[in-house]
Amino acid sequence: MSDKLCAVVGVGSGMGQAIARVFAKGGYDLALISRNPLNMESYKKEVEEIGQKANLYSADVTDSATVKTAFKNIIKELGVPDAVIYNIATMTLEKPSELTEQTVCDTLPLNFFGALHTTAAILPAMRERGSGALIYTGGGFAIEPHIERTSHSVGKAALRNWVYGLFKELTPEGIHAATVTITRPIEAGTLYDPDLIASNHLKLAGQKGPDWDWEIIHKEL
Numbered sequence: 001m002s003d004k005l006c007a008v009v010g011v012g013s014g015m016g017q018a019i020a021r022v023f024a025k026g027g028y029d030l031a032l033i034s035r036n037p038l039n040m041e042s043y044k045k046e047v048e049e050i051g052q053k054a055n056l057y058s059a060d061v062t063d064s065a066t067v068k069t070a071f072k073n074i075i076k077e078l079g080v081p082d083a084v085i086y087n088i089a090t091m092t093l094e095k096p097s098e099l100t101e102q103t104v105c106d107t108l109p110l111n112f113f114g115a116l117h118t119t120a121a122i123l124p125a126m127r128e129r130g131s132g133a134l135i136y137t138g139g140g141f142a143i144e145p146h147i148e149r150t151s152h153s154v155g156k157a158a159l160r161n162w163v164y165g166l167f168k169e170l171t172p173e174g175i176h177a178a179t180v181t182i183t184r185p186i187e188a189g190t191l192y193d194p195d196l197i198a199s200n201h202l203k204l205a206g207q208k209g210p211d212w213d214w215e216i217i218h219k220e221l
Helices: 015-025 037-050 064-077 101-129 150-173 194-206
Strands: 004-009 028-034 054-058 083-086 132-139 175-182 215-218
Touching (some): 004 064, 015 037, 015 083, 015 194, 101 132, 132 150, 132 194, 150 175, 194 215
Parallel strands (some): 028 054, 083 132
């Protein structure tokens, strides 16, 4: 049985599944969180076939109360996670001149506010223990905005800026906040294969402080 636990918020085909798989291969048990746990049975099975345990939890990241309840149950049943991964985003199409207040209000809950809710739900327990890794899946549009995906660019920029501040705040407390910034769409069998990208999340979770990286930018060399 592993003595390491990773909670993944936002498990679906693509990056979420890859993160669960890579962490399982790295010796972590998994707490898998999504709005509908019934859709995660195949991911749970894959983790168990690797030889690790997987538990399913339900939460809507736009609702802080459900996120808090999910982590309360995780801590009660499995203990305080060693690593928590926030891996949720949404994307709409609009140019900067077309961006409306409503679009920002519709997209920030997934692109950014869910990360705040997740952090608020688990940080007190990590602080009490004095250790933990908080890792957020970011995007290259935070660095170079996409002219037709403005709301996503704004959300990822907010997330990246906030994570850097969180990193500086929490490092003295022994808690590692970091982001994996993905500069291209994921595609299996390429340099942007989700498993290759997820290996960055695993690397960050395994780093020894205080000389942590706050960001890994996954890009072609």
